[in-house]
Amino acid sequence: MLTADGVLGCMLGRKIADGASGEIFEALDEATGQTVAVKILHPRHHGKKAEIRRLFTEGSFGLRLRHHDHIVRTLRMGDVAGVPYVVMERVPGRSLREILRERRLHDGELLRLTVAMAKALQHMHDLGIYHKDIKPDNIMIDFALGSIKLLDFGFAETRLKASLPFFGRTLEGSPAYMAPELLTDRRASPATDIYSLGCTLYEAATGSVPFPGLSDGEIMAKQTDLKLRPSPIVEVNREVSFLTQKIVLTALEKKISFRYRSADEIWLELARHPSVQYGYVSL
Structure with a gap:
């Protein structure tokens, strides 16, 4: 199960949202010191190809679209043992x-x-x-x-x-x-x-x-x-x-x-x- 802070390069904090495909945590980016949001594939979807593909799709398109004031900025994405995650800016509001x-x-x-x-x-x-x-x-x-x-x-x-x-x-x-x-x-x-x-x-x-x-x-x-x-x-x-x-x-x-x-x-x-x-x- 992907929860290790060091794996993400982030120090995970409180859960701020629980979506259909992933859990979103507030986190501290250890490289930059910025507060970020980390979306991790929900444990109930581990091994489900469609949900894994969806989170990879979200991260890859997010990286392509990150330079716009009205689109959430995706910082990086990756996976550990096939479990994907996406690191994004922490959006206010x-x-x-x-x-x-x-x-x-x-x-x-x-x-x-x-x-x-x-x-x-x-x-x-x-x-x-x-x-x-x-x-x-x-x-x-x-x-x-x-x-x-x-x-x-x-x-x-x-x-x-x-x-x-x-x-x-x-x-x-x-x-x-x-x-x-x-x-x-x-x-x-x-x-x-x-x-x-x-x-x-x-x-x-x-x-x-x-x-x-x-x-x-x-x-x-x-x-x-x-x-x-x-x-x-x-x-x-x-x-x-x-x-x-x-x-x-x-x-x-x-x-x-x-x-x-x-x-x-x-x-x-x-x-x-x-x-x-x-x-x-x-x-």
């Missing part, structure tokens, strides 16, 4: 999921979140990488410090892999945040990440995903029903401006032809927002 357990976001916070995630996605997509698992659990926020960061690249894939035929490919991710075309033909694109962002922003504004259900099957049926639309945001949160709602709902369009196709298109909308034009939120 809480996950968006934790915040949403207490309250919804107001308009200014939604805009800051949209700006940060659009920047992160554009960087990823420019490098030919699709995240495929954007949701509140994978976004860390500290509004006071201006820190908003995307993390967890365990389901990410390259543009080349995404272009391959879908036959036999496993569906990975969270159905409540998946684009219809990802559920039907398994092919990712910039637009599929934008749809997931739309689901996340909708939940941040309303406290609920746009298409809830009691089972994955029910949720997937709603996601792929092109005639079904989410309830208006204003019915739940009247503080969200008209243009912010338009950005969220356009990202949530089920037909790709009506949805933002790239983060650049989101920028064009954001640039017209009064909060941006008057300097309350910067791009």
Whole structure:
């Protein structure tokens, strides 16, 4: 079992999160003296090839994407006796999921979140990488410090892999945040990440995903029903401006032809927002 501090080059401290695939510990990097986070494959997954591959994928993509203000910085990765680990920066704040357990976001916070995630996605997509698992659990926020960061690249894939035929490919991710075309033909694109962002922003504004259900099957049926639309945001949160709602709902369009196709298109909308034009939120 991988727990020896010296193996990682870190002095492990308290556990700060317990995710689906790994345990995350706060740690002291003995080489730099910095406080870091160390993600170690959960003991229940030892020997499971899919989970081992997922954590290796997260680390390898994290290293490629580490030079961006809105993506968690991966410092190094490795394994001991086949058990992988990833060492990352210790990100301040809480996950968006934790915040949403207490309250919804107001308009200014939604805009800051949209700006940060659009920047992160554009960087990823420019490098030919699709995240495929954007949701509140994978976004860390500290509004006071201006820190908003995307993390967890365990389901990410390259543009080349995404272009391959879908036959036999496993569906990975969270159905409540998946684009219809990802559920039907398994092919990712910039637009599929934008749809997931739309689901996340909708939940941040309303406290609920746009298409809830009691089972994955029910949720997937709603996601792929092109005639079904989410309830208006204003019915739940009247503080969200008209243009912010338009950005969220356009990202949530089920037909790709009506949805933002790239983060650049989101920028064009954001640039017209009064909060941006008057300097309350910067791009």
